[in-house]
Amino acid sequence: MGKLEETAHDEVTLDPTDWEEIRNLGHRMIDDMMDHLRNIRREPSWREIPVETKEFLKGNIPQTPQDIAEIYDEFKKHIFPYPSGNIHPRFWAWVQGTGTPFGALAEMLAATMNPNTAIGEHSAMYVEAQVLDWCKEMMGYPKTSSGILVSGGSMANITALMVARNHQTEIDIRELGITAAKGRMTLYCSTETHSCIEKAAEVMGIGSGAVRKIGVDENYRIDLNELVAAIESDIAAGNTPFCIVGNAGTVNTGAIDPLDDLLSVSRKHNLWFHIDGAFGALAKLVPEFARELKAIEEADSVAFDLHKWMYMPFEVGCVLIKDAGAHRKAFAVEANYLLNHERGLAAGPDPMGNYGLELSRGFKALKVWMSLKEHGVQKYAAAIHQNIAQAFYLGELIAKEENLELLAPVSMNVVCFRYRRDGLSAEQLNRLNKEIVMTLQEKGIASPSSTILNGRYAIRVANTNHRSRKTDFEILVSESARIGDEIPD
């Protein structure tokens, strides 16, 4: 038997010996899942993880089998009760969608089929193609454009920027590398742009120093004069400006850059125009925002997350590229073990690895496909509209509350505010507001997160939550004011 020693054991399989046992356990799991989601409003928005659980989760790798019902009991005791809480109606931290019951079931089905949505003639490849077509419809992209589902906004942005980098130079960057480009390849975006753009620049080899961070106005929108001056200065210095990244919803305040103007500047200077619309691009579905976001249709690429404002279970993001040829050229590989055939399993659509960094990929498309069918896109538009209306309502509540103030104008679904008290220094106010955020979370009242705006600590609400109701925002406002009042100077 060569290298392997012959064993006396039976042949091994990881399938159960008792299928009825696992079936019954599965039914119990589904019951528990649905009860959990149905009753989530009765739970605290967050609870501390006990020391005992943290210790339990440090145990060594299991060497021998354990009863599956017992494993499930451990999950129920140590894992299930301590979620981050983004399924809760009063969770508005960072930018995290809420998920849905049907989306969770879709994940189970996807894991059951367990396809590698990379290559081959099988249904998952066609489901993803259809989901991408639906994404194109939502963003007003032509069917001839291309795209790929990825883990999230960060991967969607880097995928688009790699295409932009390669497409905007005469040389073959894939072969020659970035050092063959003329001068430095430079990219332009506002100071409010998400950190993943900088990370992408580092990974792409242009370096974070090549990300020209342009200042913003009082509404946190990019300053166009400064942008044009920066591009012209780079051209004069012999650099290669290649891309403008516009924000459709900045992470800090939800501001939308003047996208029409950015489009004009990029066309004038022959630059790639990419839009980071991680959450905000989806506001395109809401008639009141359609005009402001119309330039997405003209952009060269757009990145957005379905696990944010489409409320899909984590993870799933999407990138769309107008020029499908440029997209493929940036990633396509030929390998003897990845050949497409005319018939059989190795036939089928163009392998997905030709459109992104990953080869092996899960079946994230299924939850999107099933969820969009379950609700229809109009219901998503209504939920997004509701989130925006709730953010404006929260803004009004804060404006009415004597001890609270808004720190940025509400322009979409993000609200930044703080507690104020006369006589406190800037540093004391920052400390007090941080204390409010931690207390709101620790008491399980609500989970906003925070940011710093012009040196001021802000309590930050990013509303991509389809479970939130107006009363949830009323609770946030009254409890923030109450906790603030109780904290001594």
Ligand SMILES: Cc1ncc(COP(=O)(O)O)c(C=O)c1O
């Ligand atoms: C504007 C923006 N861009 C990019 C990202 C990164 O997205 P992800 O966390 O899905 O990688 C975020 C995340 O909040 C974001 O708000």
